[in-house]
Structures are given as C-alpha cells and as structure tokens.
Amino acid sequence: MDAVLKSLPLRASSEPKRPTQAEVEAAVRTLLLWAGDNPEREGLLDTPMRVAKAYKEMFDGYNKDPAEELGRTFEEVEGYQDMVIERDILFHSHCEHHMVPIIGRAHVGYLPDGKVVGLSKLARVVDIFAHRLQTQEAMTAQVANTIQDTLKPRGVAVILEAEHMCMAMRGIRKQGATTLTSTFTGVFADSPDDQIRFMTLLRTSSKA
Ligand SMILES: Nc1nc2c(ncn2[C@@H]2O[C@H](COP(=O)(O)OP(=O)(O)OP(=O)(O)O)[C@@H](O)[C@H]2O)c(=O)[nH]1
Numbered sequence: 511m512d513a514v515l516k517s518l519p520l521r522a523s524s525e526p527k528r529p530t531q532a533e534v535e536a537a538v539r540t541l542l543l544w545a546g547d548n549p550e551r552e553g554l555l556d557t558p559m560r561v562a563k564a565y566k567e568m569f570d571g572y573n574k575d576p577a578e579e580l581g582r583t584f585e586e587v588e589g590y591q592d593m594v595i596e597r598d599i600l601f602h603s604h605c606e607h608h609m610v611p612i613i614g615r616a617h618v619g620y621l622p623d624g625k626v627v628g629l630s631k632l633a634r635v636v637d638i639f640a641h642r643l644q645t646q647e648a649m650t651a652q653v654a655n656t657i658q659d660t661l662k663p664r665g666v667a668v669i670l671e672a673e674h675m676c677m678a679m680r681g682i683r684k685q686g687a688t689t690l691t692s693t694f695t696g697v698f699a700d701s702p703d704d705q706i707r708f709m710t711l712l713r714t715s716s717k718a
C-alpha cells in the first residue's frame with residue numbers, strides 16, 4: 511500500500527498548476543487553427559503572445575485579495591450612519607460558460623457601522639471579482655458578502671446589470687438584453703424599506 515502511495519505524484523495543494531508561457535501560446539495557436547486561420551501568417555505570429563498578455567490582465571483578479579482592499583477605514587465622519595452608494599461602476603468580466611465578455615455596471619451601497627471605506631475600494635472589489643470567470647449571480651453575491659464580512663457594516667446592497675455577449679454574439683443572439691441581479695445582506699435583507707430607498711437613490715439623477 512505504502513509503495514502505491516509513494517508512486518503517486520505529490521500535490522502541494524488542490525490548485526491546478528499554472529501552465530508556462532510556451533504552453534499558453536501553443537494553446538492559442540490551436541484555437542487559431544480551430545477558428546480556421548493560419549497561425550504562421552505574419553499578422554498572427556505575435557497573436558499567441560498578445561493573447562497570453564491580455565489574459566494576464568483580464569484575469570488578474572485571481573491574484574488579488576478583495577478583502578485586502580477594504581482593510582483601510584475611516585471613522586472621522588461626524589457620526590454619518592446613512593447609506594453610502596457608489597453607483598454606475600462599469601465593469602468587464604467573462605462568463606464562465608463560454609469565456610466571452612460580460613459588460614455591465616455595478617451599484618454598491620452599504621449602511622456604515624461607525625466606519626466607512628475609501629470610495630475607490632468598492633470599485634476595486636468589483637473589479638477583482640470581475641477579473642475572474644463568472645456567473646453574474648456569483649459575482650453579485652461575492653461583492654456583497656466580501657464587503658459584509660470584511661467591513662462589517664450594518665448591511666450591504668449590490669445590484670449588477672449586464673449584457674452577456676454569449677447571448678448577443680452567438681446562441682440565441684439577443685442584443686441588448688440585460689440581466690439584473692441583486693444581493694442584500696444585514697439589515698437590507700430584512701428591510702424592504704431600505705431596499706426601496708437604495709433603488710430610489712440609484713434612480714436620482716446625477717445631473718440634479
Ligand atoms: N445563470 C447564468 N447563466 C449564464 C450566465 N452567463 C451565461 N449564462 C448562460 O449559461 C447557459 C449555458 O447553457 P448550456 O446549454 O450549457 O450552453 P449552450 O449550449 O452554449 O447554451 P446557449 O447559450 O443557449 O446556446 C446559457 O443559457 C447562457 O445564457 C450567468 O452569468 N448566469
């Protein structure tokens with residue numbers, strides 16, 4: 511039995527191994543062939559390298575810890591306790607089913623409990639989760655739960671509205687269809703009044 515166990519490859523963790531740059535470029539050449547093109551023609555010679563670089567940027571959310579972004583808080587807010595909302599946070603993600611873009615905007619609100627967080631940090635949390643393969647439902651819950659668990663406000667409200675290119679460019683081919691998802695945590699979860707106030711504030715004109 512021991513001999514059998516010793517012959518199995520050791521795995522440091524359950525994380526799959528990241529491929530090398532050369533392996534990624536070979537995979538892109540395979541996809542170019544699959545599309546029906548010739549990876550050896552001049553215009554495509556550097557494409558595998560460019561795609562590898564683009565993937566590093568578009569999927570850099572796997573290397574970042576969203577909770578870390580919320581580590582710095584401010585308490586000198588004159589006792590401000592009401593809703594803080596960052597709306598229209600544009601994001602680009604990729605659906606985990608087809609690896610094609612999801613383009614949308616996030617609206618993030620919370621009810622502080624003695625401390626607030628830098629406004630840009632809410633957008634950073636959105637971006638970190640957007641830069642991973644996603645379903646919209648999972649991303650909505652991840653943004654809300656991370657803010658709830660790390661900042662520990664009285665409640666968090668997150669609404670995402672997005673267009674899925676997998677529905678626009680292929681398959682059912684419905685351009686312009688928008689998917690809406692929401693997650694409410696803490697006091698928001700049990701308070702339809704606060705949910706309505708959040709949505710009413712979202713509709714308030716930014717040009718008023
Ligand atoms: N719930 C959910 N579904 C998504 C999301 N992004 C893409 N999808 C859907 O995932 C589903 C995958 O369905 P499958 O039948 O396995 O794949 P498919 O044959 O490519 O499906 P079609 O898109 O209908 O052609 C599709 O209905 C997509 O519209 C998302 O964020 N959330």
Ligand SMILES: [Zn+2]
Binds near residue numbers: 607
């Ligand atoms: Zn998809």
